[in-house]
Amino acid sequence: MEKKYKKAISTFIRNFYGGNHCLTFGYFNQNLSFRISNLSKSNGRSSMGNGITATVNYEGACYLYQFAMSIVNEIDPENEKRAKLERGDTTVILEYIRDQQNQLVPSLTITKNNQSISYKFTYRTYQVKKDGQVITKVVQSEVGAFAKTIEGYLIGTGADRHLAKMPDGNENSQDENQQSLNAAGNNSEW
Numbered sequence: 001m002e003k004k005y006k007k008a009i010s011t012f013i014r015n016f017y018g019g020n021h022c023l024t025f026g027y028f029n030q031n032l033s034f035r036i037s038n039l040s041k042s043n044g045r046s047s048m049g050n051g052i053t054a055t056v057n058y059e060g061a062c063y064l065y066q067f068a069m070s071i072v073n074e075i076d077p078e079n080e081k082r083a084k085l086e087r088g089d090t091t092v093i094l095e096y097i098r099d100q101q102n103q104l105v106p107s108l109t110i111t112k113n114n115q116s117i118s119y120k121f122t123y124r125t126y127q128v129k130k131d132g133q134v135i136t137k138v139v140q141s142e143v144g145a146f147a148k149t150i151e152g153y154l155i156g157t158g159a160d161r162h163l164a165k166m167p168d169g170n171e172n173s174q175d176e177n178q179q180s181l182n183a184a185g186n187n188s189e190w
Contacts, residue, residue, distance in 0.1 A: 009165045014149060016119070016142060022051075023108065023119040025149050031055040032153045034092065036110050036117045052110045052117050054092050060085050061150050064094055068147035071096050071106050072140050080104065089113055106143045121146065 010033065013025040017039070024035040037051030056064065067083035070076070082095040091111040099105045109118040121142040127134050 011165065013152070016121075016146065018120055018122050018142070021117070021119045023146075024051075025153075027153070028055045031057050032061045032150065034108065034110060036108065036119045038117070050117075052112045052115060054090050054110045054112060056085060056092065058154065060092075061153055064092075065147055065150040065154060067094055068106075068143050068150065072144045072147060077104070106140060108146075 009027075009029055011027040013027065015025075016023040020039050022037045022039055024033075024037065026033040026035070033053060033055045035051050035053040038049040040049045063085065064083060067081075070081070080095070080097045082093060082097070085092045089112060091109075093109045093111075094106070095109070096104055096106045105123075106121045107118050108121070109116055121140065123143075124139045124141045125136050126139065127136050129135075
């Protein structure tokens with residue numbers, strides 16, 4: 001018997017560029033898609049190379065949104081933390097851990113088929129004067145944009161354009177080859 005595949009629908013949302021990597025957001029059927037790709041330079045131009053893609057369902061996206069907002073809103077700002085979503089051979093980890101300079105840095109890692117790739121979020125700093133001393137404050141601007149992009153998916157921003165591409169009867173289906181990650185049974189590790 002011939003295996004029948006349903007049409008997969010994807011819509012690009014936005015890219016983030018940091019260091020040698022690109023993080024791409026999109027809709028994939030009913031889910032939110034993340035792709036982290038290596039950036040390579042040739043002839044002075046950047047191009048995307050190999051990458052890894054994962055999708056998360058609505059609940060998984062909500063989990064990542066809430067975790068990202070805890071970083072942006074400086075909830076427990078001095079402690080490392082990690083949010084992990086797993087399904088089959090695919091893992092998505094959003095974490096806030098110390099780098100070699102002892103600075104807390106947020107990053108997103110996708111592991112699939114025993115291959116991993118990470119995207120480190122950029123941040124901005126500003127200085128304030130407090131009690132006569134100048135203090136440098138960190139604003140997690142890119143993780144904030146990441147959270148707002150997820151929020152757009154959660155509230156359906158741009159979804160009408162994406163859903164209009166889906167064939168009749170496919171609105172509630174999932175492609176058999178799609179890897180959907182959700183938050184059920186996956187608690188933060190730290």
